[in-house]
Amino acid sequence: MFYYLNGTITIMEENLAVVDCGGVGYACHTTGYTLSQLKIGQTARLYTYCNIREDAFDIFAFGTKEELRYFEKLLSVSGVGPKAALAILSAVTPDRFALAIMSGDEKALMTAQGVGKKLAQRILLELKDKLGSLSPSEDTAAQIAAVTGSGKLSEVSQALLSLGYSQSEVGQALKNIDLEANSLEDCIRLALRAMVLK
Numbered sequence: 001m002f003y004y005l006n007g008t009i010t011i012m013e014e015n016l017a018v019v020d021c022g023g024v025g026y027a028c029h030t031t032g033y034t035l036s037q038l039k040i041g042q043t044a045r046l047y048t049y050c051n052i053r054e055d056a057f058d059i060f061a062f063g064t065k066e067e068l069r070y071f072e073k074l075l076s077v078s079g080v081g082p083k084a085a086l087a088i089l090s091a092v093t094p095d096r097f098a099l100a101i102m103s104g105d106e107k108a109l110m111t112a113q114g115v116g117k118k119l120a121q122r123i124l125l126e127l128k129d130k131l132g133s134l135s136p137s138e139d140t141a142a143q144i145a146a147v148t149g150s151g152k153l154s155e156v157s158q159a160l161l162s163l164g165y166s167q168s169e170v171g172q173a174l175k176n177i178d179l180e181a182n183s184l185e186d187c188i189r190l191a192l193r194a195m196v197l198k
Helices: 032-037 065-075 082-091 094-103 106-110 117-127 138-148 152-162 167-175 184-197
Strands: 004-013 016-021 024-029 043-053 056-062
Touching (some): 004 056, 016 043, 024 056, 032 082, 056 065, 056 082, 065 082, 065 094, 065 117, 082 094, 082 106, 094 106, 094 117, 152 167, 152 184, 167 184
Antiparallel strands (some): 004 016, 004 043, 016 024, 043 056
């Protein structure tokens, strides 16, 4: 149907943004995260998902392709409809959502309105493998490594994060280091050198 809408934001309400495209205002259901990136009167591009039923034509729109893909993945879970998917992505940012799935954090999903323990567990079960096909940002990848990594990877990540480096800096620095061939101290030293020389 529509791949994206490109126009001026004219109205913003809770979980709703109206995009004026050539004089037509499209009501787009969206997340708090996307709304936080928008401003009334400014031009924006929103990636869309159209939900067509016998009695409705709803447009769900997102500021990034990544958030749209997460929305579509959520819809593939049995028992999750557009409203529940939107509620989940409104309760957590896209990066936090990816981290919750990869680390099995059901409590993060349960912060969404209407999502109980059973549904959260089903989402984790069904999406853990599917989410691997989507490339998380470097920021998310570093967080996942720190949370789910065992042994050296987790220790190195935590050590660098505790020194005040950002998740993305840590992710970049560890990308080219052979963790198996180097000791813990050497991995940290090499990562620090990579960040200083960057």
